[in-house]
Amino acid sequence: MSLARTRRPVLGAALKDAGLAALVAAGLFLPMVGLRTDVGPTGALFLRTRWTDVLLLMAIVFAGRFLLRFWQEWRAERHGPSVQKRLAGPLSRSGRFVAPVLLLFALLLPAIPGIGRYELDLGILVLTYVMLGWGLNIVVGLAGLLDLGYVAFYAVGAYSYALLAQYFGLSFWICLPLAGLLAAFWGILLGFPVLRLRGDYLAIVTLGFGEIIRLVLLNWVSLTGGPNGISGIPRPSFFGLAFTAGGGPGSFADFFGLEPSPTHRVVFLYYLILALALLTNWVTLRLRRQPLGRAWEAMREDEIACRSLGINITTTKLTAFALGAMFGGFAGAFFATRQAFISPESFTFIESAIILAIVVLGGLGSQLGVAIAALVLIGGFEVFRDLQEWRMLVFGAAMVLIMIWKPRGLVGSRNPTVALGEKRTISAAMVAEGRG
Amino acid sequence: MSTPLLEIREVSTFYGAVEALKGVSISVAPGEIVTLIGANGAGKSTLLMTICGDPRARSGRVIFDGQDITERPTHHIMRGGIAQSPEGRRVFPRMSVHENLLLGAQSQGIDPAPGLEQAFTLFPRLEERQAQRAGTLSGGEQQMLAIARALMSRPRLLLLDEPSLGLAPLVSKQIFQAIRKLNAETGLTVLLVEQNANQALRLAHRGYVLVTGRITMSGTGRELLARPEVRDAYLGGH
Numbered sequence: 265m266s267l268a269r270t271r272r273p274v275l276g277a278a279l280k281d282a283g284l285a286a287l288v289a290a291g292l293f294l295p296m297v298g299l300r301t302d303v304g305p306t307g308a309l310f311l312r313t314r315w316t317d318v319l320l321l322m323a324i325v326f327a328g329r330f331l332l333r334f335w336q337e338w339r340a341e342r343h344g345p346s347v348q349k350r351l352a353g354p355l356s357r358s359g360r361f362v363a364p365v366l367l368l369f370a371l372l373l374p375a376i377p378g379i380g381r382y383e384l385d386l387g388i389l390v391l392t393y394v395m396l397g398w399g400l401n402i403v404v405g406l407a408g409l410l411d412l413g414y415v416a417f418y419a420v421g422a423y424s425y426a427l428l429a430q431y432f433g434l435s436f437w438i439c440l441p442l443a444g445l446l447a448a449f450w451g452i453l454l455g456f457p458v459l460r461l462r463g464d465y466l467a468i469v470t471l472g473f474g475e476i477i478r479l480v481l482l483n484w485v486s487l488t489g490g491p492n493g494i495s496g497i498p499r500p501s502f503f504g505l506a507f508t509a510g511g512g513p514g515s516f517a518d519f520f521g522l523e524p525s526p527t528h529r530v531v532f533l534y535y536l537i538l539a540l541a542l543l544t545n546w547v548t549l550r551l552r553r554q555p556l557g558r559a560w561e562a563m564r565e566d567e568i569a570c571r572s573l574g575i576n577i578t579t580t581k582l583t584a585f586a587l588g589a590m591f592g593g594f595a596g597a598f599f600a601t602r603q604a605f606i607s608p609e610s611f612t613f614i615e616s617a618i619i620l621a622i623v624v625l626g627g628l629g630s631q632l633g634v635a636i637a638a639l640v641l642i643g644g645f646e647v648f649r650d651l652q653e654w655r656m657l658v659f660g661a662a663m664v665l666i667m668i669w670k671p672r673g674l675v676g677s678r679n680p681t682v683a684l685g686e687k688r689t690i691s692a693a694m695v696a697e698g699r700g
Numbered sequence: 701m702s703t704p705l706l707e708i709r710e711v712s713t714f715y716g717a718v719e720a721l722k723g724v725s726i727s728v729a730p731g732e733i734v735t736l737i738g739a740n741g742a743g744k745s746t747l748l749m750t751i752c753g754d755p756r757a758r759s760g761r762v763i764f765d766g767q768d769i770t771e772r773p774t775h776h777i778m779r780g781g782i783a784q785s786p787e788g789r790r791v792f793p794r795m796s797v798h799e800n801l802l803l804g805a806q807s808q809g810i811d812p813a814p815g816l817e818q819a820f821t822l823f824p825r826l827e828e829r830q831a832q833r834a835g836t837l838s839g840g841e842q843q844m845l846a847i848a849r850a851l852m853s854r855p856r857l858l859l860l861d862e863p864s865l866g867l868a869p870l871v872s873k874q875i876f877q878a879i880r881k882l883n884a885e886t887g888l889t890v891l892l893v894e895q896n897a898n899q900a901l902r903l904a905h906r907g908y909v910l911v912t913g914r915i916t917m918s919g920t921g922r923e924l925l926a927r928p929e930v931r932d933a934y935l936g937g938h
Contacts, residue, residue, distance in 0.1 A: 575775060
């Protein structure tokens with residue numbers, strides 16, 4: 265009896281909510297799906313209506329929304345509102361095992377039987393995004409500065425290496441730090457005008473900055489080749505040993521007495537990006553426990569309180585922008601050397617959006633969460649390749665589901681960077697966190 | 701009276717075209733508790749913020765310990781012996797109590813150990829809650845944390861902006877007792893901004909009344925409490 269009484273308002277609310285959602289869907293789908301123009305036999309356009317499709321879509325939205333609401337209410341009723349909190353404990357504890365396992369998996373991946381060229385390429389792609397996610401995590405997750413133009417630094421890094429190699433013949437290993445430095449410099453350049461901006465305003469300016477960089481690359485044809493991009497970017501060497509397909513004297517295969525194989529370079533690139541990503545993670549974790557990292561987090565929490573404590577907001581912001589940009593630059597240089605060809609097309613806004621999605625879905629500030637989110641999003645995107653354009657739908661649905669299930673991101677909890685007494689065990693977990 | 705630790709001379713502060721402070725002069729001697737009372741929007745918090753250089757005074761001087769700090773950047777002022785517990789407490793909610801306290805000492809680059817010890821002696825509750833996230837503390841505990849965090853930089857002058865805001869009377873009494881104890885034991889100079897004029901004037905050695913950007917009255921706490929204008933305007937007329 266009592267159950268039925270508590271259920272009824274839930275049912276009513278869920279029905280009402282679902283009805284509203286269906287109405288919104290109707291508003292959207294009536295013009296978009298309901299009306300369609302086709303080319304007639306004479307070449308003239310004629311209007312075709314598809315009302316059944318619209319009704320079907322509305323029904324799907326209604327049912328989906330209803331089930332979601334019902335499930336939410338039912339769960340709240342059954343477990344109480346603290347279910348998220350109760351889940352947080354075991355999840356952060358399991359993080360202690362997840363991170364080392366992921367790291368081990370990442371380290372051993374090329375040696376696992378059955379892992380071929382395709383899987384390694386996918387691994388490289390995922391790790392590139394892990395690194396970009398970790399880099400952006402410094403700016404967005406730790407310092408709390410919403411940056412929608414992160415891809416600009418990725419582009420600066422990539423073009424730095426490509427141009428320095430093309431015009432001055434510098435090698436990858438010299439250009440890697442230079443690319444990072446140049447990107448950091450651009451990070452500071454972006455940082456100055458936005459020092460006083462926060463939240464949405466900052467987001468808009470950074471978005472514009474990202475577009476400016478792309479448009480400059482696109483239009484400065486004499487330097488960058490414009491839309492044609494830059495090709496023939498030299499590949500990295502292994503301490504001076506080249507990865508040439510045919511082997512030959514001075515090549516990697518020749519030096520180690522191996523059968524020449526194109527896989528060597530892929531494996532090398534894989535470990536290179538793994539090392540770069542781990543470097544990003546290591547630096548971030550180290551800084552988090554130092555005054556600078558603590559100042560970043562404090563700035564994210566409350567800028568005014570920071571100022572009242574004598575923290576220099578200018579340098580704190582600029583260092584966050586510079587460091588985040590630097591890792592973006594490293595990743596960009598790696599991208600250029602891996603692809604051997606770059607063009608402005610690779611640095612569009614959607615890239616910034618994906619990287620930001622990785623950081624947000626992973627849980628702002630969480631290293632492990634970012635790694636998992638990159639794996640899920642980028643890996644998942646690749647897995648659903650057969651679905652063609654439908655995979656965007658899968659991608660969107662996955663994001664919506666994660667935000668419903670874990671609104672603070674996959675790893676939403678934060679451990680203190682300084683541990684006291686019995687909390688020391690958690691500190692150890694945090695050290696391991698995100699190493700994967 | 702000895703030479704003042706803090707002296708504000710004819711300070712005017714603007715928000716855009718709006719003049720929030722109209723030539724305010726006050727002084728605070730070392731070891732004193734001075735309170736600034738006034739209604740909402742009188743400019744009390746603006747005065748505290750002007751001392752910190754944010755916003756900067758458009759005219760007039762702010763002298764701390766014989767040095768003109770009017771033009772100094774905020775983070776220099778806050779590293780030079782002045783600390784503020786800001787209005788609305790503003791603890792870092794997702795960070796632990798311990799991290800909050802460390803941040804108080806951080807910009808000074810000093811050893812946080814003595815500050816932590818002082819904080820925990822003053823507010824034993826904070827020691828129990830060290831590992832807890834500051835956002836999960838009660839309002840009173842957050843206020844204790846905000847004061848303790850400000851004290852971590854070992855200041856000579858503590859600026860307190862409405863420490864009793866939104867607290868139960870009993871809790872705000874505890875906070876005021878802690879301030880009194882701090883002043884009596886360490887000789888810390890305190891400039892206190894309060895709406896709760898009764899408690900503030902009882903605690904303070906001296907007080908100023910601020911009305912729409914101007915000082916209209918000053919005197920010892922006892923004197924001001926006895927003034928009928930003060931009683932009518934700020935003490936609910938009893």
